[in-house]
Structure formats: C-alpha cells, structure tokens
Amino acid sequence: METILKIENLEVKFHTLGGVVNAVNGISYSVEAGKTLGIVGESGCGKSVSMLSVMRLIPNPPGEITGGRILFKGQNLLEVSEEKMEHIRGAEIGMVFQDPMTSLNPVLTIGRQIGEAMMVHNGFSREQAEKRTIELLNLVGIANPDQRIKEYPHQFSGGMRQRVGIAMALACEPDILIADEPTTALDVTIQAQIVELTKRLQAELGMAVIWITHDLGVIADLADRMIVMYAGYIVEEADVFDLYEKPSHPYTLSLLRSLPRVDSSRGGGERLATIPGFPPDGVTIMLGCPFAPRCNFVVDRCRLENPPLIMVNNDHKAACWVDVNTGKERSL
C-alpha cells in the first residue's frame, strides 16, 4: 500500500509564561492511502497539536515546530512555502474540527463557506461551486440542499453543522481527511451517524482518514490502525484488532479497562476502572517514562529511562520496559 503521509520525529513546543511545554516529543508514524488511522489519548497528549502541525496551523507564537519532518506525498511540508501550503490545505488535506458550534463562521452562508475552497483551489465559478456544494450536501445527508445553502450556521443543529464541516473538508476531494475529535461535541446517536457517514464517504471517495478521539469506543468501528499517545509520545501503535485484543502498554490497558461495557462480566453496580493521578504537565523534564507515576507495572528502570517505541509483536509497537502479558521486565 502506498504511504501518503509520513511523520518522522515531529517535535512541537509551546512557549508559555509557565515555561516551555513539550507538546509533541518526536513522534513518527505513517498513513497509507485509503486507510484510517485512529489516534487516541487524553486531553493535552499532543494528538490535536500533531495534526495541526501537519496543516501548519499551529499558532506561532506561542507554538513552534522544533524538529522532524512531515512528508506528504514525498515532500516535507515543514519546508514548503506558505503559498504552496495554502494549495495543500483544503485541496489535498481536509480537516474537520471538534466543535461544530464554533468552527463555522456565523455571519456567512453555508453555501459560501463550502463553496469558497473550490473557487480558490479548483478555479470554479460561483455557479459551479454552488452546484458542487449542493451535491456535497446531498452526499453528507442534508435534506433540501438547494435551500439550505442560503442559510447560516445558527439555523443548523449540531449534527447538521458537523455534516457541513465534513462537506467543507471534502469539497476539493482531499487525499487525507483529518478529523480532530469530530464527534466529541455531539450526542451519542449523532456520533454514530457521523461515524457511519465517514465510513461511507471513505468507501466512496477512497481517501485516507486520520481520526483523533479520546473515545476508544468510537474509533474501534472506524480505524484500520491505531496510535495511542500519552504526554506527547506515541506509547503504542498497532492494528486495530491487535490493539484491542492484546494491548501491550499499561496505559492502553488501563484505557480499555476504563471503558464501560454492556456485556460486563463484572456484574452490575461495579465501579468503572480509572487511572489514578494526572498526566505530566509537559513543562517538567522527566527522566523516565512519563506514565511511570500512574503505572501498575512500574519497575525501577521506568523511573530512570524513557522506553523507546519497539516492535513487540508482528507489526505491533509499544513503548514499555515491561511485557504487560507476563508482567516481567523486557530484556533490552
């Protein structure tokens, strides 16, 4: 399969009053054309920041990409001109944002907001853009699109707005769709609709999808491959079935344990598992593994050395000194 996006050792820092926050600490992964990559992790773990870096939309200052390469179709996005980047954004990489309530411009019509990217990137006339916008709205399942293009965001419900957001990202038929927690602000039934919609559109349009979420339940249905992030590091990367079947990092294990299950064998009334403690603040330099203070499997080495991401199984990577299946320290 052809690799469309490859990130190598990406590092992003934020210069804040409280010090330098290491938001992303040298992560590497790749996305194959037409496949879906899921990125999970809790708030502040660097998942959104790494995606905004791909789009070069990190507000600078305070943010700064301090290292690494982002190879999109072979060219390093961190080195291309801003002008070139404008042709890639929206045209070749589409992005859907978390909160559909605030990510649409309140004073412009839906038609204008979807159509303008096509007018800029594809050189469409107003009429062509409008025609295509109506098709797109049909595609994302909005009724009466020829009427609704004249309406404003406040006349749409949250789920409908996110469909508009998706239509907007798909307007120029990008090769990659980055969805940054697109369902977090929506209620559960709408979440399911958006996930179904994305799957359908991906099958129809054949684009790669990067789906960022902190909801392991949503992503299981969607992703081909999964990345788990913690404190700016990738702690585990695996095929989606492998990850849920055989999690190899204590953090992933804890995340999966804290999922509520309908078929819980633990019986009713039992408390949901939680992960005690907080993630590190990103400012303090930690010697060892960032998850060590919250980890059940912690050994002495964890506090001294940060484990590298290593292949633990067939195409399954984890960054841990301990083999969680046996509970024994790996001999590295």
Add this chain to the structure above:
Amino acid sequence: MTRYIIRRILQAIPLLFIISVLLFVLMINTGDPLSTMGGRRVTRPEDRERLSRQLGLDQPIYKQYLFWLIGNDWTKVDLDGDGTAETQGTRKGILRGDFGTSMVQRGKEVTDIILDRLPNTLLLMIPTEIIVIALSLAVGVYSALRQYSATDHIITGLSFIGYSMPIFFIALVSMYIFGVNFKAWGLPYLPTVGMFDPKVGKTTGQVIQHMILPIFSLTVITAAGYSRFVRSQMLEVISEDYIRTARAKGLPNRMVITGHALKNAALPLVTIVGLDVPLLLGGAVVTESIFAWPGMGRLFIDHLSRSDTPVVMGILMMISVAVILSQLITDIIYAWLDPRIRYS
C-alpha cells in the same frame, strides 16, 4: 420588520416627550435671556418687565412649555408688553413644525438659524467620520495582525498619545506647525481660522483648505480610540475557531482576513458609529471654536450662554430625534450584517 420599525417609532414618542420636558425645564432655569438684551448696557427694570411680558417669559413654566409644544394661536398674548393680553398668538408649536424664533437674533426663525449652520458642520463631520472609520479599520486590523511587533507597539503608543491628548491641544499644535511655522519657513501653509479667506471669497478650494486642520484634529482624537477598539475586536476574532477553519480550507490570508474576520470584527463598530453619528450633528464645540468654524457647536454654545431657549431646544430636539433614528438604523444594519439577529 416593518412592524418592528413602526413599534420602535411609536416607542420613541413618549421618550421624546419626556426628553423635551426635562430639557425645557433645565433651559428655563439656567439663565436669563433678558440680561444681555440691552447690549453693553444693563437692561433697565421697566424694559425688563416689558420684554418678559412680550416674550412670554412671565408665564408659568408649564404654559411656556405648552406654547413651545403646541403653539399659542388658540389664546391671546401680550405682544406690546403693557400687562394685558389682547393680541391673538401666532406660534404654531413644534408639533406643527414651528420651532419658534430666536430671542437673541430677534425674530429670526430657529429652523433658519439651524439650517444656516448645519451644512457647515456636516461638511466637517461627514469627511471626518469617513476618514476615521477607514483609518481605524486599516490601522486596527494591521495592528492586530502584527500583535506585539514593533509596528504594533508604535501604533499603540501613538494611539494612546492621540487618545489622551485634549482636542484643543492638538488643534493648537497643528495650527502652530502647519499654519504659523510653515508660513515662517516659506513652505505652503494651511489657513487656521474660518471657512474661507474673505479676500478670496467662498470658493470650493478655499473651503477645502480651511477644512484640513479641523478635520485632522478631529480625526486624530477619534481614530485613536476607534482603532484600539478595532484592534481588540480583530484580535478576538482571529483566535476564533472559524478562522482556523477558514485557514484549514487553504484560503489565502487576505481572504481569511477580509472575507471571514473583518465582518465579524466590524459588527461592534456599527454600534459605536451609530452612537456617534447623531452627535456629529451637534458639531464639535471645542474644535469649531478654536478654528472659528461657523458650525452647530459654536451656534449651540453661543445661544446656550445667552439662554436662547427656542434655539437651544431646537438643536437639542434635533439631536434627540437623530439619536433615536440612528439607533433604529443601527439595529436594522446590525440585523442585516448579522444573520443571527432577527427582529419581530
């Protein structure tokens, strides 16, 4: 929408009534129009008595107000001031469009006095307002997009100087530099007082030359405040999610700013301009005085100081109506610019 406008206009009627009562009572009680009527000489007591009867100033305040409001053609007035009311009144009252006659400029219609001056003031104020809006939008947006850069700091510094400087100071300094010193240095200099040079006559070129310094002074003061406002609005808007969305669509920066950010950032400016515009009719008292510009501001202050109730009330009521109308227009423009706002 039509119903909304009609309702707003109906609501304005009691408001204007209350405003007029308050202003009238204040005016009647703030001074004595008779005291300066004798010119340099002190008005003699018997003249004072006769004048106050002739002008109806001996009447109780409610009656004076009534005459001002609905006229006195339904009753007899004491026109010769001999103590008996024998002449039929002729005033129609403002409700029938008669604002009365000036006391200071005896017999001259208030409407004529105001209409003489209003164009002069508008000549000064309309260009000022247009320049101020254009300038503050340009400076505010530029400054916001380069927040904390050297240019931004310089603009910030200059606006604070402009904002905190009293208008008379900048007016006098500009006169001193562009009028007095430029003349002394043999450079082309600008005229400092009046609307035209009497030796040349009231030509367009003359008036434009005379407009430059007052407009400059007014612009510096007003634009300083406006541009700070635009800057802060713009800063708020460009950190909004929908601006990030617009960038993520790959729109060029110019389109993101003009197409997406500016409309949102300029919305609150409409309110501010809507509040300021009607006050422009009142003229700039200080600026007009310093530059000897025959506008509404000077008219107002001259007649106020001599307690010329009909003229002052005429000006104040005109401004009151303008305030109410411009608020209505502001709301309508707001609804047109911001689709989230609808009136019913």
